[in-house]
Amino acid sequence: MPSSASSPAIYNSVSILISDDDEPDSFVRKARLQSRRKRKGARHRQKKNEILVRAVRALRRWWAIFLFLAAIALLIFEAVKILGKPHQSVEPELGSVKNLAGNSSRLDPTHHMVNGARDRCLKLLPSEELQNLDIPPVGNPSSPVQKVVYMLESDRSYAGSNTTLLRQHMEVMRFNLFTGYQTLQDREESYEVNETAVTHCGFYSENGGFQVSDEDKSYMQMCEVAVSTCAFGGGDDLYQPIGMTEASVRKVCYVAFWDEVTLQTQELEGRRIDEDHMIGKWRIVVVRQLPFVDQRLNGKIPKMLGHRLFPRARYSIWVDSKSQFRRDPLGVLEALLWRTNSELAISEHGARSSVYDEGKAVVKKNKATPEEVEVQLTQYRRDGFPEDKRFNGKKALAEASVIVREHTPLTNLFMCLWFNEVVRFTSRDQLSFPYVLWRLRVLKNINMFPVCTRKALVNSMGHKRKAKPSIS
Secondary structure (H helix, E strand, O other): OHHHHHHHHHHHHHHHHHHHHHHHHHHHHHHHHHHHHHHHHHHHHHHHHHHHHHHHHHHHHHHHHHHHHHHHHHHHHHHHHHHOOOOOOOOOOHHHHHHHHOOOOOOOOOEEEEOOEEEEOOOOOOHHHHHOOOOOOOOOOOOOOOEEEEOOHHHOOOOOOHHHHHHHHHHHOOOOOOOOOOOHHHHHHHOOOOOEEEEOOOOOOOOOOOEOOHHHHHHHHOOOEEEEEEEOOOOOOOOOOOOOOHHHHHHEEEEEEEOHHHHHHHHHOOOOOOOOOEEOOEEEEEOEOOOOOOHHHHHHHHHHOHHHHOOOOOEEEEEOOOEEEOOOHHHHHHHHHHOOOOOEEEEEOOOOOOHHHHHHHHHHOOOOOHHHHHHHHHHHHHOOOOOOOEEOOEEOOEEEEEEEEEOOHHHHHHHHHHHHHHHHOOOOHHHHHHHHHHHOOOOOOEEEEOHHHHHHHEEEOOOOOOOOOOOO
16 A cells, blocks of 8 residues: 555656756746847848948949939830831831931830820821722812922023123022022012913023933823922932832832932942932932022922922922931821821921021021121011011921922922022021011921921931032
8 A cells, every 4th residue: 555655646746856857957048049040130130230231322423324224224125125026117128228328217106295194296088098098189279379480590681791690699699500690679579479470480591500400300290199309419318218108119209319429429328329319218319500509598499399290299298318207298298287287387486486596506506607697687677577486376496407398389489488498598498488477478287397397207317427518
């Protein structure tokens, strides 16, 4: 019995002793573990702080480089997005032409903000509609001018020594056998609006220059719609048009006017005219015997007198040689003329709206001499040309690197008058455009489109070289 009674006591004692001995060790281990964790967390936080401090120091030291790398990455990303966009209106074969002409071939649309929202600057019809777009039939619009008669050398004669004196005086003012010798009285009479208008409009004499081959004349007489540009004196490269539909390629003439200097310059760079007189989409028309020494004046002939060069054309689009035309021509006619019921669409000036302010800028930038500008603006003030910055609600000053127009008697007369002003005064056509618009009050259907629309029409490439003067 004693043994049986003592056994539980021993077991109970043992279990209690084990329990009592075990508790302190457990608390110690937990305390040590927590202490290690705290020390480890502190070291970890310290390392984080050190890394953060180093990062801030590095950012302060190298922030410009980091910013530059971020900008480069953004540019690459945007370029990949643009190049990756499909453009259904572009012909597949244009890729081979692009390398030939060295143009940028950008077709991305331009936008501007309208009531806080982004809106396209040029709203062309969808590609499917552009493919089926046709030139509207000839209508019978009522116009105060129904016919324009161009003065020729055979239309008037000057008697005796007066002929020599008159021509010497006029040649100082740059009038010659191409322009005819327009007097101030002729100038005043040309602004009189009659059903049949009579005016000088270039091509005055067969000996006046701007000679084009009979083959080229025949080609231009067949054009109903013409897109044209020119490069005289070797100043600019030729940029291939892009963005057109197959229908436009069949219906539209693309004509680039070169002189022999440009021809030689382009041939040296590997751009040769093929047996069909073409380079890419452009028909190259080589002009001989340019009438002016000043290449800027020679360039005004295809720019302003397209109706004389394309006598059967109903519409034309002029693009300066520093630009690449990048839209469908028929779509542009629809958007800027037909949809707005306009006869003439021209790009407005982005910086100024006053002719007199523009005159100061022309002198400051050495685009013309102070004497030339003063003579022109003095005449305009004498004629009563106002200081108003707008006429008929439209901006007065045109940038005029893109001109879209219908060839009507009224717009043809306008372009003739504009050309004569440029010959009489400075070559800066921005100064004379609003004056002619003011004098020819009957021309009202004008679409003065903003700068962002011009940027949507063309890629601006800039002038490549200084044009050499004409030596003909």
